[in-house]
Amino acid sequence: MSNVLIVDDEPAICWALEQALQDAGHSVYTAASAEEALELTEQKTGETDSAIQVTPDVVMMDVRLPGIDGVAAMNRLRAQGPQTPVIIMTAFGNLDTAIRAINNGAFEYLTKPFDLDQAVEVIRRALQSTETESVEKTSAEKVSPGEFLIGKSAPMQDVFRKIALVAENDVPVLITGESGTGKELVATAVHRYSSRSEQPFVPVCVPAMSEALVESELFGHVQGAFTGAEKQRTGLLTLAHQGSAFFDEIGDIALSTQVKLLRVLENRQVTAVGSNQSQASDFRLIAATNRSLEDQVAKGDFREDLFYRLNVFRIELPPLRERREDIPLLAQHFLDQLNSPRNRWLSKRTLAELSRREWYGNVRELKNVIDHAAIVNRSEVIEPEDLPQPSQKLSNIESSQPETLTKAVQNWIDDRLQTEETEGTTGKIYESFLDKAESILLERTLKSTGGNRQEAARRLGIHRQTLREKLKRYDIK
Numbered sequence: 001m002s003n004v005l006i007v008d009d010e011p012a013i014c015w016a017l018e019q020a021l022q023d024a025g026h027s028v029y030t031a032a033s034a035e036e037a038l039e040l041t042e043q044k045t046g047e048t049d050s051a052i053q054v055t056p057d058v059v060m061m062d063v064r065l066p067g068i069d070g071v072a073a074m075n076r077l078r079a080q081g082p083q084t085p086v087i088i089m090t091a092f093g094n095l096d097t098a099i100r101a102i103n104n105g106a107f108e109y110l111t112k113p114f115d116l117d118q119a120v121e122v123i124r125r126a127l128q129s130t131e132t133e134s135v136e137k138t139s140a141e142k143v144s145p146g147e148f149l150i151g152k153s154a155p156m157q158d159v160f161r162k163i164a165l166v167a168e169n170d171v172p173v174l175i176t177g178e179s180g181t182g183k184e185l186v187a188t189a190v191h192r193y194s195s196r197s198e199q200p201f202v203p204v205c206v207p208a209m210s211e212a213l214v215e216s217e218l219f220g221h222v223q224g225a226f227t228g229a230e231k232q233r234t235g236l237l238t239l240a241h242q243g244s245a246f247f248d249e250i251g252d253i254a255l256s257t258q259v260k261l262l263r264v265l266e267n268r269q270v271t272a273v274g275s276n277q278s279q280a281s282d283f284r285l286i287a288a289t290n291r292s293l294e295d296q297v298a299k300g301d302f303r304e305d306l307f308y309r310l311n312v313f314r315i316e317l318p319p320l321r322e323r324r325e326d327i328p329l330l331a332q333h334f335l336d337q338l339n340s341p342r343n344r345w346l347s348k349r350t351l352a353e354l355s356r357r358e359w360y361g362n363v364r365e366l367k368n369v370i371d372h373a374a375i376v377n378r379s380e381v382i383e384p385e386d387l388p389q390p391s392q393k394l395s396n397i398e399s400s401q402p403e404t405l406t407k408a409v410q411n412w413i414d415d416r417l418q419t420e421e422t423e424g425t426t427g428k429i430y431e432s433f434l435d436k437a438e439s440i441l442l443e444r445t446l447k448s449t450g451g452n453r454q455e456a457a458r459r460l461g462i463h464r465q466t467l468r469e470k471l472k473r474y475d476i477k
């Protein structure tokens with residue numbers, strides 16, 4: 001039988017936990033404040049035998065308590081019994097609270113409401129951990145404050161908890177979620193709270209790179225490695241050495257590049273294009289995608305071995321419409337970013353309108369809406385009339401990769417400009433671009449209709465005859 005000490009100022013929580021944990025066979029003690037808990041557990045000299053003295057095997061403690069807060073109290077409790085696991089509970093954590101709790105040695109970080117079975121399970125794991133080994137935790141000193149990731153909803157609390165748990169572990173992290181949900185921000189947080197935080201965080205968006213230059217971008221090239229390689233170039237994965245490389249849109253990387261990436265992950269060496277010497281590159285891999293990699297693997301578009309390398313620790317970001325309670329907080333946050341000190345507000349009607357929308361573009365769309373409204377209305381209070389129209393559900397390419405598309409086009413144009421300059425040919429860019437884009441458009445549409453030309457022409461909004469001619473021109477079967 002184990003002693004469990006519950007510290008919470010909400011009697012209903014104490015009572016419910018007490019019942020569940022007693023049923024699970026534990027002896028339960030409760031305290032309504034950290035002071036009371038310390039009173040129960042601290043060894044006192046000269047006390048009478050009647051004073052209750054508890055030596056807890058595990059402590060479950062709320063972070064917000066009257067008087068000393070949970071994290072501070074945890075340090076004092078752990079000073080008495082360094083091996084005693086402490087589970088921190090919170091209703092309104094932010095990322096800093098989660099990081100502070102975990103870095104101060106909390107065994108787990110539970111967000112309310114949780115179900116009682118979950119609590120019993122965490123207690124079981126905590127007790128088991130003391131039987132096996134105690135994990136060395138790092139000090140909280142390097143944690144810098146910052147509320148840059150906003151969210152009070154249960155799913156976001158879970159995201160904070162996961163960031164706190166994984167940051168220091170140096171394992172690959174895979175962040176999934178719709179476009180605009182904050183994947184890049186989470187990646188930054190993982191890096192910022194990791195032991196590599198003083199080293200570079202290097203974003204790498206392979207699908208936005210020109211196909212011909214992917215290798216050179218990732219691994220670098222030596223001078224004269226290919227036409228146009230006038231100077232030696234350091235690759236992104238070399239720049240990320242000792243830091244973190246953030247692979248955005250990982251689900252859209254071509255299979256040929258996936259093989260190369262896998263090789264680097266396996267031997268931690270990169271070889272610049274045109275060089276015969278490899279260089280060590282020790283980077284932490286953080287990847288993000290708005291696609292289902294499982295589906296991509298099933299379709300044969302993503303290598304299974306690479307998937308397993310990436311999928312070590314997963315953080316799933318829920319769409320904004322599934323965490324509507326975060327909308328007012330985020331909206332005010334974006335408005336405050338535009339005016340400091342805080343001197344502008346969203347009216348109740350505006351908040352109601354914002355909470356009602358579907359937000360297919362997620363947090364990014366919300367930010368754009370607030371930016372727009374703040375320009376339209378210069379007064380103190382933003383009204384619903386100042387908001388732009390809600391977005392419609394866009395097709396995949398528009399909703400998920402606007403920047404990728406722009407970057408891809410820009411890269412293509414830059415390459416062409418350079419090639420034309422070196423080869424001395426001019427006046428072909430417009431035509432070549434249209435050829436390139438049009439053939440992809442036709443091929444994809446035709447593929448989506450299973451080769452049915454009539455249906456493809458209808459979807460494209462062009463005449464069948466025009467389609468036929470274009471297919472012939474591009475030699476598309």
Ligand SMILES: Nc1ncnc2c1ncn2[C@@H]1O[C@H](COP(=O)(O)OP(=O)(O)OP(=O)(O)O)[C@@H](O)[C@H]1O
Pocket residue numbers: 148149150151177178179180181182183184185186248288290330363364367400401
């Ligand atoms: N929880 C949050 N708190 C504060 N700002 C947020 C939050 N989530 C997202 N944002 C903001 O929303 C915008 C989009 O976020 P981000 O670029 O991280 O999304 P993403 O999921 O990586 O998008 P994509 O898949 O299109 O690359 C950024 O301006 C970011 O700062």
